[in-house]
Amino acid sequence: MNPVLAELHEKARAVLDPVHYDFFAGGAGDEIVLARNEAAFRRLALLPRVLRGKGIRAGFPVLISPTAFHKLAHPDGELATARALDGTVLVSSMASTVPIADVVAAASGPVWFQLYLQPDFAVTEALVRRAERAGCAALVVTVDSPVFGRHRRDIEHGFHDLPAGLAAENMRDLAGVNGLRRIEMSAFTWEDVERLRSITSLPVWLKGILHPADAVLAAGHGAAGIFVSNHGGRQLDLVPAAVEALPAVVDAVAGRIPVVLDGGVRSGGDVALAVALGASAAGLGRPVLWGLAADGSHGVRRVLDVLRDEFEHVVAMCGGQLSRDMVVSRC
Numbered sequence: 667m668n669p670v671l672a673e674l675h676e677k678a679r680a681v682l683d684p685v686h687y688d689f690f691a692g693g694a695g696d697e698i699v700l701a702r703n704e705a706a707f708r709r710l711a712l713l714p715r716v717l718r719g720k721g722i723r724a725g726f727p728v729l730i731s732p733t734a735f736h737k738l739a740h741p742d743g744e745l746a747t748a749r750a751l752d753g754t755v756l757v758s759s760m761a762s763t764v765p766i767a768d769v770v771a772a773a774s775g776p777v778w779f780q781l782y783l784q785p786d787f788a789v790t791e792a793l794v795r796r797a798e799r800a801g802c803a804a805l806v807v808t809v810d811s812p813v814f815g816r817h818r819r820d821i822e823h824g825f826h827d828l829p830a831g832l833a834a835e836n837m838r839d840l841a842g843v844n845g846l847r848r849i850e851m852s853a854f855t856w857e858d859v860e861r862l863r864s865i866t867s868l869p870v871w872l873k874g875i876l877h878p879a880d881a882v883l884a885a886g887h888g889a890a891g892i893f894v895s896n897h898g899g900r901q902l903d904l905v906p907a908a909v910e911a912l913p914a915v916v917d918a919v920a921g922r923i924p925v926v927l928d929g930g931v932r933s934g935g936d937v938a939l940a941v942a943l944g945a946s947a948a949g950l951g952r953p954v955l956w957g958l959a960a961d962g963s964h965g966v967r968r969v970l971d972v973l974r975d976e977f978e979h980v981v982a983m984c985g986g987q988l989s990r991d992m993v994v995s996r997c
């Protein structure tokens with residue numbers, strides 16, 4: 667691992683309350699998928715093309731995937747994350763500890779709003795209006811969580827609630843207990859996605875797709891794009907690594923909508939592999955949390971800078987080109 671990322675992770679581990687560290691680091695069940703997400707990248711290799719000049723690939727195809735409760739990592743919470751963007755997209759979690767309007771106001775890049783559809787449609791609609799008023803550029807509906815994942819580390823620690831003074835601020839004044847509504851997980855259908863689309867002009871992405879047939883349905887139901895994701899190994903501990911699921915989804919979608927990959931991306935090389943396999947971009951979860959915990963906004967910036975530098979170097983080594991035929995198995 668890049669020594670800067672390793673250093674930020676170690677510092678995060680040292681400064682965080684161990685219960686909060688485990689909330690961020692942990693996965694579901696036996697954490698098999700958590701481990702596989704990273705290991706699957708190690709099993710892939712790139713065959714560079716030569717004598718192609720500098721090629722044409724430009725840009726940095728990385729975004730920040732939504733993660734909850736940034737104030738557990740740093741007192742400035744999502745404000746610090748948002749200040750670090752420098753043009754990178756932040757997908758801000760519905761479970762942010764800073765209201766979405768303040769996240770967008772602090773951001774140095776586009777902000778998208780992640781949400782879980784709520785059983786009470788009026789609550790979903792209120793969240794959408796908050797995101798729209800704040801100036802979010804897209805909605806990302808997470809669809810891999812009909813029920814909460816079971817995180818053994820949290821269960822062992824008895825970690826079920828935020829400490830006093832912290833809250834999921836986007837859920838305030840939505841007529842729950844003391845005006846703060848709990849985030850609920852519930853099973854929905856494609857009709858619910860259509861209903862959401864009918865009340866907003868924002869592009870609606872779907873996050874947490876692994877089956878190629880669902881990717882086809884997503885395109886058919888007007889999703890602006892999809893995230894191939896297993897929620898960083900925090901939902902069903904029986905699924906493939908995210909990068910293993912990517913090629914079949916890319917084939918099924920056949921270019922109709924963009925496909926983002928998240929889960930286990932830890933280097934610019936991993937970003938390059940995801941792009942070569944057909945992802946439009948790679949999403950980062952935990953590395954951003956480690957940067958944030960270790961050094962606030964500056965730490966997040968360092969994570970993005972390291973990945974950008976590594977990615978550009980790998981692409982230059984590959985003749986400015988990344989395509990599926992260049993990806994082979996190491997074993």
Ligand SMILES: Cc1cc2nc3c(=O)[nH]c(=O)nc-3n(C[C@H](O)[C@H](O)[C@H](O)COP(=O)(O)O)c2cc1C
Pocket residue numbers: 689690691703731732733734759760761780808873895896897898899900928929930931949950951952953
């Ligand atoms: C601590 C933590 C909180 C998360 N919170 C959310 C969330 O609120 N909404 C969501 O859609 N995904 C959430 N995720 C999943 C991430 O968006 C992403 O899919 C995952 O972290 C990517 O894997 P990585 O951590 O290996 O990069 C969370 C992940 C972690 C680690």
Ligand SMILES: CC(C)CC(=O)C(=O)O
Pocket residue numbers: 734761849897900
């Ligand atoms: C508020 C939680 C449901 C956030 C989440 O998605 C996670 O911890 O994985």
